Amino acid sequence: MHANSLTTEQIRALIAKGKLKDAIFKVLGIFCLAVALLVIVLLVSDMVAKGSERFTVDFFLNFASRRATQAGILSAWVGSLLVMLVTALAAVPIGVAAGVYLEEYAKRNWITEIIEINITNLAAVPSIVYGLLALGIFVYQFGFGQSILSAGLTLALLILPIIIVSTREAIRAIPAMIREGSMAVGATRWQTCRYHIIPYAMPGILTGVIIGLARAIGETAPIITIGALTFIAFLPPVPYTTGADGVTAGMFDWVMSPFTVMPIQIFNWTSRPDPAFEVNAAAAGFVLMAMVLTMNGIAIYLRYKMRKNIKW
Amino acid sequence: MLNSKLVSALAVAGVALIGAQSAQAQVIKIDGSSTVYPITEAVAEEFQKAKKNAIKVTVGISGTGGGFKKFCRDETDISNASRPITKAEMDLCKTAGVEYIEMPVAFDALTVVVNPKNAFLKQATVAEMKALWEPAAQGKVMKWNQINPAWPDAPVKLFGAGADSGTFEYFTEAMVGKAKSSRGDYTASEDDNVLVQGVSRDVNAIGYFGYAYYAENTGKLKALPIVNPKTGKAVEPSAANVENGTYAPLSRPIFIYVKAKSLQKPEVKEFVEFYMKNGAALTKEVKYVPLPASAYTGNVEHIKKNKIGTVFGGHNEIGITIEDLMKREAKM
Numbered sequence: 001m002h003a004n005s006l007t008t009e010q011i012r013a014l015i016a017k018g019k020l021k022d023a024i025f026k027v028l029g030i031f032c033l034a035v036a037l038l039v040i041v042l043l044v045s046d047m048v049a050k051g052s053e054r055f056t057v058d059f060f061l062n063f064a065s066r067r068a069t070q071a072g073i074l075s076a077w078v079g080s081l082l083v084m085l086v087t088a089l090a091a092v093p094i095g096v097a098a099g100v101y102l103e104e105y106a107k108r109n110w111i112t113e114i115i116e117i118n119i120t121n122l123a124a125v126p127s128i129v130y131g132l133l134a135l136g137i138f139v140y141q142f143g144f145g146q147s148i149l150s151a152g153l154t155l156a157l158l159i160l161p162i163i164i165v166s167t168r169e170a171i172r173a174i175p176a177m178i179r180e181g182s183m184a185v186g187a188t189r190w191q192t193c194r195y196h197i198i199p200y201a202m203p204g205i206l207t208g209v210i211i212g213l214a215r216a217i218g219e220t221a222p223i224i225t226i227g228a229l230t231f232i233a234f235l236p237p238v239p240y241t242t243g244a245d246g247v248t249a250g251m252f253d254w255v256m257s258p259f260t261v262m263p264i265q266i267f268n269w270t271s272r273p274d275p276a277f278e279v280n281a282a283a284a285g286f287v288l289m290a291m292v293l294t295m296n297g298i299a300i301y302l303r304y305k306m307r308k309n310i311k312w
Numbered sequence: 313m314l315n316s317k318l319v320s321a322l323a324v325a326g327v328a329l330i331g332a333q334s335a336q337a338q339v340i341k342i343d344g345s346s347t348v349y350p351i352t353e354a355v356a357e358e359f360q361k362a363k364k365n366a367i368k369v370t371v372g373i374s375g376t377g378g379g380f381k382k383f384c385r386d387e388t389d390i391s392n393a394s395r396p397i398t399k400a401e402m403d404l405c406k407t408a409g410v411e412y413i414e415m416p417v418a419f420d421a422l423t424v425v426v427n428p429k430n431a432f433l434k435q436a437t438v439a440e441m442k443a444l445w446e447p448a449a450q451g452k453v454m455k456w457n458q459i460n461p462a463w464p465d466a467p468v469k470l471f472g473a474g475a476d477s478g479t480f481e482y483f484t485e486a487m488v489g490k491a492k493s494s495r496g497d498y499t500a501s502e503d504d505n506v507l508v509q510g511v512s513r514d515v516n517a518i519g520y521f522g523y524a525y526y527a528e529n530t531g532k533l534k535a536l537p538i539v540n541p542k543t544g545k546a547v548e549p550s551a552a553n554v555e556n557g558t559y560a561p562l563s564r565p566i567f568i569y570v571k572a573k574s575l576q577k578p579e580v581k582e583f584v585e586f587y588m589k590n591g592a593a594l595t596k597e598v599k600y601v602p603l604p605a606s607a608y609t610g611n612v613e614h615i616k617k618n619k620i621g622t623v624f625g626g627h628n629e630i631g632i633t634i635e636d637l638m639k640r641e642a643k644m
Contacts, residue, residue, distance in 0.1 A: 229370045
């Protein structure tokens with residue numbers, strides 16, 4: 001059918017039909033978005049409504065207790081933050097370096113292909129499998145025990161594929177001319193990476209890191225497997241301070257400390273006989289969501305700042 | 313000596329992290345059953361308060377079996393257990409050279425519950441429970457009137473403990489006659505609150521779990537008196553009926569196992585003595601049935617006389633009363 005064989009009315013009808021479909025899709029899109037948002041709003045408002053009476057300073061500064069009203073999340077949030085610190089310190093350098101290598105250095109051959117397929121597959125391995133691996137290797141083989149170090153490294157393994165993949169995506173988005181231009185003026189491959197590729201890819205890498213860390217902070221299964229605790233009423237030692245037991249801590253003593261994390265604390269509270277603990281669980285759930293939200297916020301801010309510095 | 317530091321630098325996959333095996337603070341490590349957890353947690357909380365945090369106590373939940381695995385690998389000082397140590401676990405500990413002192417700390421009453429709106433169930437016998445829960449009932453006993461014609465023609469909704477828990481082991485042994493022998497077509501959960509929710513929402517539901525979960529939810533649940541096979545009388549689960557031994561066969565003792573070697577450390581010894589001194593009051597607070605005072609002093613005696621081992625010989629026993637247990641512990 002050729003357009004010029006149509007009458008004006010027919011063309012109008014065709015346009016109207018197209019516009020109708022447009023409108024239908026728009027409504028459908030808004031509806032889907034609303035469903036997703038509604039779930040989050042319901043979840044958050046439910047947690048706030050249930051847990052609001054626990055949003056006190058004490059809740060953040062108290063250890064777990066058998067009395068719901070006195071129980072707090074001190075050891076849990078400190079544990080979660082420290083584990084995230086170890087995770088980030090381990091996963092970011094390794095993940096970024098691996099991503100840069102695969103994009104910039106590795107030869108295109110079947111070995112690289114296999115490595116790439118495996119990395120993508122690793123991203124889909126259930127987290128409990130990482131927990132089992134870590135129990136064997138970190139906890140027993142390396143003798144790290146049930147420590148912050150073991151947990152941090154386990155979660156680092158878990159999010160490594162996410163960081164590698166996002167690093168590669170970010171590098172691929174950089175136009176080839178940047179690379180070529182750098183090399184054309186005599187820069188080595190390393191100089192190109194150091195001064196161009198990595199800085200320009202940074203916003204994308206950061207997004208990957210934060211998505212990874214946000215996933216890691218909510219993980220429960222691998223942390224339970226390596227033996228995080230349920231009741232722990234003390235914090236890891238602050239470097240170079242002397243605790244109540246008269247022992248002065250070294251610089252890295254905290255990484256070997258026993259710990260608990262937010263998801264485990266929440267899980268424990270939901271499974272207790274006394275229904276009063278449900279309030280604590282809801283409040284802690286909200287705090288955990290706020291932590292994830294803060295991490296995302298930081299990522300958005302950093303991304304915005306870094307993009308401003310990119311000149312092309 | 314205490315201040316000497318064994319610092320070993322480890323380059324782990326590009327990140328240099330230092331594991332310092334320094335003079336780590338004294339930590340008493342406890343792990344094991346989720347049933348015993350509330351009591352031990354309460355004791356640990358109070359102990360740390362009393363000691364102004366100079367001694368650190370950690371309590372984990374890996375289940376009775378998981379706890380014994382760590383205990384027999386020499387990783388923990390104390391193991392929480394909702395049943396006596398088994399033969400296999402005794403062998404495991406023996407191979408690793410782990411010796412232990414068994415200490416009963418409380419009694420628990422497994423409670424069979426129904427919906428408060430359930431009008432036809434006033435009590436239950438072991439035979440009825442067996443007919444309902446035995447493996448042969450799977451897919452066959454689906455309606456209440458199949459067990460008792462007087463009961464309504466309504467579907468049975470079953471809620472029970474997950475297969476890894478000591479509760480499941482004890483209930484099946486006491487009711488069906490063989491440990492871990494149960495029908496599989498029921499809602500199973502390790503989280504007893506799931507069971508509480510399930511039974512409280514369905515008129516035709518029946519379920520079982522530890523007494524504490526019933527005691528905290530009496531408004532939502534009705535506990536069934538269980539007919540004592542010896543006396544033929546239906547007995548309600550309650551602290552008094554557990555103490556006098558009439559709530560049988562669903563009363564069970566729960567324990568802590570303390571490593572003999574750890575007891576040589578003053579802080580562990582102090583903790584266990586604190587446990588035995590304050591255990592009764594804290595047990596009541598977390599809704600379990602405390603043992604008579606003589607049981608706790610008896611446990612302390614066992615430490616003094618270093619009475620290693622178990623009085624159960626590696627198997628679980630059904631329907632043991634506090635009195636039985638006391639006699640046995642005394643004879644040891």
